Amino acid sequence: MSISIAEHDYIRLSEANMEKNKIDDKDLNFKATELRLGLPGSESPERESVTVKKRGFADTINGGSGKWVFAGNGGLEVDLVQNGGNKNLGCVKAESDVLVLPKGGLLEKKGLVSVKSDGQTSVPATKQQVVGWPPIRSFRKNTMAVSQTKNEENNDPKMGSGCLYVKVSMDGAPYLRKVDLKIYSCYLDLSSALEKMFSCFTIGQYGSHGAPTREGLSESRLMDLLHGSEYVLTYEDKDGDWMLVGDVPWDMFIGSCKRMRIMKSSDAIGLGKILNTPQNLDFSTTNQEVKSPLNLAPRAMEKCRNRN
Amino acid sequence: MMLLQPSMDPNRKRAKSVDRVDSVDSGSESFESTRKCGFPDEVLERVLSLIDSHKDRSSVSLVCKDWYNAERWSRRDVFIGNCYSVSPEIVAARFPRVRSVTLKGKPRFSDFNLVPEDWGADVHPWLSVFSTAYPFLEELRLKRMAVTDESLEFLATNFHGFKALSLLSCDGFSTDGLKAIATHCKNLTELDIQENGIDDLGGHWLSCFPESLTSLEVLNFASLNSEVSFDALEKLVSRCKSLRVLKVNRNVSLDQLQKLLLHCPLLMELGTGTFMQELISGPVTEFKTMFSNCKNLVTLSGLWDATPLYLPVIYPACASLTFLNLSYATLRSDELANLLAHCKSLRRLWLLDTVGDKGLEAVGSCCPLLEELRVFPADPFDQEIFLGVTESGFVSVSHGCPKLRYVLYFCRQMTNAAVATIARNCPDFTHFRLCIMNPGQPDYLTKEPMDDAFGSVVKTCTKLQRLAISGLLTDRTFEYIGKYAKNLETLSVAFAGSSDLGMESVLKGCMKLRKLEIRDCPFGNAALLSGLTKYESMRSLWMSACNVTMNGCRALAKEKPRLNVEVMRDEEGSDDSQAHKVYVYRSVAGPRRDAPPFVLTL
Numbered sequence: 006m007s008i009s010i011a012e013h014d015y016i017r018l019s020e021a022n023m024e025k026n027k028i029d030d031k032d033l034n035f036k037a038t039e040l041r042l043g044l045p046g047s048e049s050p051e052r053e054s055v056t057v058k059k060r061g062f063a064d065t066i067n068g069g070s071g072k073w074v075f076a077g078n079g080g081l082e083v084d085l086v087q088n089g090g091n092k093n094l095g096c097v098k099a100e101s102d103v104l105v106l107p108k109g110g111l112l113e114k115k116g117l118v119s120v121k122s123d124g125q126t127s128v129p130a131t132k133q134q135v136v137g138w139p140p141i142r143s144f145r146k147n148t149m150a151v152s153q154t155k156n157e158e159n160n161d162p163k164m165g166s167g168c169l170y171v172k173v174s175m176d177g178a179p180y181l182r183k184v185d186l187k188i189y190s191c192y193l194d195l196s197s198a199l200e201k202m203f204s205c206f207t208i209g210q211y212g213s214h215g216a217p218t219r220e221g222l223s224e225s226r227l228m229d230l231l232h233g234s235e236y237v238l239t240y241e242d243k244d245g246d247w248m249l250v251g252d253v254p255w256d257m258f259i260g261s262c263k264r265m266r267i268m269k270s271s272d273a274i275g276l277g278k279i280l281n282t283p284q285n286l287d288f289s290t291t292n293q294e295v296k297s298p299l300n301l302a303p304r305a306m307e308k309c310r311n312r313n
Numbered sequence: 314m315m316l317l318q319p320s321m322d323p324n325r326k327r328a329k330s331v332d333r334v335d336s337v338d339s340g341s342e343s344f345e346s347t348r349k350c351g352f353p354d355e356v357l358e359r360v361l362s363l364i365d366s367h368k369d370r371s372s373v374s375l376v377c378k379d380w381y382n383a384e385r386w387s388r389r390d391v392f393i394g395n396c397y398s399v400s401p402e403i404v405a406a407r408f409p410r411v412r413s414v415t416l417k418g419k420p421r422f423s424d425f426n427l428v429p430e431d432w433g434a435d436v437h438p439w440l441s442v443f444s445t446a447y448p449f450l451e452e453l454r455l456k457r458m459a460v461t462d463e464s465l466e467f468l469a470t471n472f473h474g475f476k477a478l479s480l481l482s483c484d485g486f487s488t489d490g491l492k493a494i495a496t497h498c499k500n501l502t503e504l505d506i507q508e509n510g511i512d513d514l515g516g517h518w519l520s521c522f523p524e525s526l527t528s529l530e531v532l533n534f535a536s537l538n539s540e541v542s543f544d545a546l547e548k549l550v551s552r553c554k555s556l557r558v559l560k561v562n563r564n565v566s567l568d569q570l571q572k573l574l575l576h577c578p579l580l581m582e583l584g585t586g587t588f589m590q591e592l593i594s595g596p597v598t599e600f601k602t603m604f605s606n607c608k609n610l611v612t613l614s615g616l617w618d619a620t621p622l623y624l625p626v627i628y629p630a631c632a633s634l635t636f637l638n639l640s641y642a643t644l645r646s647d648e649l650a651n652l653l654a655h656c657k658s659l660r661r662l663w664l665l666d667t668v669g670d671k672g673l674e675a676v677g678s679c680c681p682l683l684e685e686l687r688v689f690p691a692d693p694f695d696q697e698i699f700l701g702v703t704e705s706g707f708v709s710v711s712h713g714c715p716k717l718r719y720v721l722y723f724c725r726q727m728t729n730a731a732v733a734t735i736a737r738n739c740p741d742f743t744h745f746r747l748c749i750m751n752p753g754q755p756d757y758l759t760k761e762p763m764d765d766a767f768g769s770v771v772k773t774c775t776k777l778q779r780l781a782i783s784g785l786l787t788d789r790t791f792e793y794i795g796k797y798a799k800n801l802e803t804l805s806v807a808f809a810g811s812s813d814l815g816m817e818s819v820l821k822g823c824m825k826l827r828k829l830e831i832r833d834c835p836f837g838n839a840a841l842l843s844g845l846t847k848y849e850s851m852r853s854l855w856m857s858a859c860n861v862t863m864n865g866c867r868a869l870a871k872e873k874p875r876l877n878v879e880v881m882r883d884e885e886g887s888d889d890s891q892a893h894k895v896y897v898y899r900s901v902a903g904p905r906r907d908a909p910p911f912v913l914t915l
Contacts, residue, residue, distance in 0.1 A: 137425030
């Protein structure tokens with residue numbers, strides 16, 4: 006099963022400048038305002054994304070997986086971290102999120118954003134690279150790249166070294182997140198963290214119902230959404246099989262987990278052998294006394310509770 | 314002791330100075346009768362030779378001709394901040410008795426790939442001149458210079474008393490060049506190789522040190538990748554009894570390090586190799602005493618791959634540490650907290666952002682004497698990473714470490730309020746380098762530009778010498794800088810500003826500005842030309858990916874013949890009217906004669 010994740014990066018800047026820029030944008034046609042990442046004065050209108058001749062080191066690290074996105078994720082990710090999703094709502098579908106550019110539109114000129122004729126802005130789907138940014142010396146870049154590869158090769162939790170980043174995707178969310186499994190000690194910690202990270206998207210989905218404002222959506226409503234059988238947390242193990250998170254002991258889990266996916270329970274039917282019992286499909290009844298966000302396998306929840 | 318008045322007219326002749334001396338001390342007649350002119354040169358030279366500061370020496374040389382001469386003859390140590398600002402011939406002519414030279418070459422942004430290869434800053438012309446002018450040269454410290462193996466060989470074979478070589482961020486040479494140094498420099502005391510673009514052909518160079526070499530005091534090869542012969546290393550370390558700085562590379566294992574430490578009890582600075590064992594051969598206890606002999610250790614670095622299992626090994630050495638470099642150890646907050654509990658004397662701390670805000674809280678509570686903090690990103694290019702440090706970590710440190718004066722902080726979110734708090738807590742900042750890694754990112758809570766953040770820094774921290782700004786910034790930031798940052802000498806700007814006014818404010822207001830480096834900002838010709846009268850008092854100006862045109866640069870070059878205005882043409886062959894990379898610097902040596910084809914001097 007493949008997850009299609011459309012990458013939309015929304016930039017949220019101050020409301021104050023919004024009005025100013027709206028007027029300017031109206032008159033521009035798409036072609037004129039479609040700007041790419043290029044140095045001032047460079048032509049080449051036929052290019053969608055600019056290839057920078059001198060490869061930034063991002064290219065050389067991890068086979069080019071390191072790419073840079075501008076002014077997009079930054080603001081949003083940040084909100085998620087700090088506010089547990091309560092404040093920053095509507096980051097997926099909010100129409101009020103209009104890109105506000107500083108006077109002179111530097112980011113625009115740099116092709117970091119493209120301004121469409123209706124005033125909507127977005128960072129181009131292909132993540133662009135900036136040479137020499139962030140300003141880190143080559144030696145450090147190369148050294149950290151080596152460390153990362155080493156960590157990926159020797160993913161032995163007992164070593165206790167470094168970090169263990171795995172990608173987490175959520176059905177319906179516009180982009181992936183990455184978490185370091187090493188910083189959590191049990192399933193409960195992990196699922197709480199994931200809940201915080203992705204709650205924004207869940208709320209966004211229900212935006213049209215309750216028209217949530219910053220202080221609108223209460224804590225309890227959030228919990229309700231997640232404790233319901235809406236979503237389950239699954240992971241892909243070393244063998245490429247998709248399993249329900251929580252079935253195996255924690256240490257074994259972090260040793261074999263390659264990536265995670267928060268999927269709709271409706272899609273999770275038939276996932277792994279543990280979902281054969283009807284009990285597992287409806288967590289809201291079995292786990293009511295245990296606050297089990299993201300619906301982990303009940304056995305794991307028991308273990309976690311005992312440990313705590 | 315009679316003192317010459319400091320405010321003498323530099324053009325005064327000798328005769329006049331006699332009168333001056335007379336009037337100062339009337340009881341000196343007997344002295345005066347034996348002397349025709351002021352201080353004996355030998356005495357003056359002796360006195361001046363005690364002055365180390367380059368700034369002071371510059372001032373001294375302006376007093377009068379006598380002092381100029383005395384100063385130049387007593388100068389042992391020359392510092393050249395921009396190798397193209399002066400020629401080796403001029404240096405040699407003015408300072409005949411130099412023993413130590415420090416040379417800096419390429420603009421700083423070359424560290425981040427913004428300067429093409431073969432740009433210049435070749436050390437060889439300097440070595441050629443020095444081989445005749447300073448045959449007794451002892452020390453050479455190069456930063457961002459182009460160095461070849463031939464040059465290193467030339468150095469090793471032409472300067473017989475050569476003692477200390479330091480290469481930082483240089484490129485163009487290989488380990489073969491190091492072989493030459495190791496082989497021929499019989500009196501070598503220092504070999505310091507840091508973060509260079511070096512062609513690593515193997516570790517054999519270390520084995521080239523002869524058995525007779527026992528003078529080594531500093532050996533740093535931490536940034537070299539290939540393995541050296543441990544046998545050769547151990548023998549070298551054991552026969553160099555004065556070794557005080559040893560920084561090995563990652564290939565040196567823990568048990569190898571343990572053996573090395575037995576041989577150098579006087580060690581003050583240590584850079585470890587890899588700090589874990591892949592195959593857990595024995596208990597960690599076998600390393601417990603590793604550091605108990607190192608009574609003099611004040612600096613510890615390396616610690617690659619350090620794990621919580623092995624980190625406690627360094628605890629015995631922590632109490633006396635003043636500088637701890639953990640920027641290659643991916644520690645978590647709890648691991649750091651446990652370690653820092655032992656490090657009460659720390660003045661300088663370098664970390665990776667894997668420690669998170671919680672780790673920084675530990676810094677704030679454990680290290681009250683901290684003066685310098687650098688937090689590097691473990692994964693700067695991966696936007697999906699959720700972790701790292703935020704404004705709250707920085708604030709925690711500022712609460713616990715009021716003596717902070719140097720900070721380099723990479724983060725993914727920041728607020729104006731947090732920076733204002735930080736500045737209030739630490740008013741003694743001299744170096745404030747904040748890198749919000751997403752270009753143009755605003756205050757994540759208020760969505761405002763980060764203008765007020767840097768405004769509060771420059772207003773509160775009056776001693777500020779160096780500033781690097783980031784985030785969403787309008788011209789207001791630059792107005793603040795121009796208005797308040799009166800001691801600012803170095804400013805780094807990227808993806809900031811709204812108009813020419815920004816750069817103009819800085820050029821107008823920052824009296825002590827020496828280095829200005831700008832990239833990807835909307836500053837154009839008006840801004841560039843507003844600094845017309847200022848650039849000669851600065852070391853250099855760098856502007857890349859701004860709105861400056863060739864005409865603007867030509868205008869500047871025409872008005873100021875003593876400035877070198879260099880434009881680097883973009884490889885992609887774009888419109889000639891845009892000046893993509895501009896480098897302006899003062900020079901008494903005239904335009905470069907070694908400029909490559911893509912560098913145009915206007």
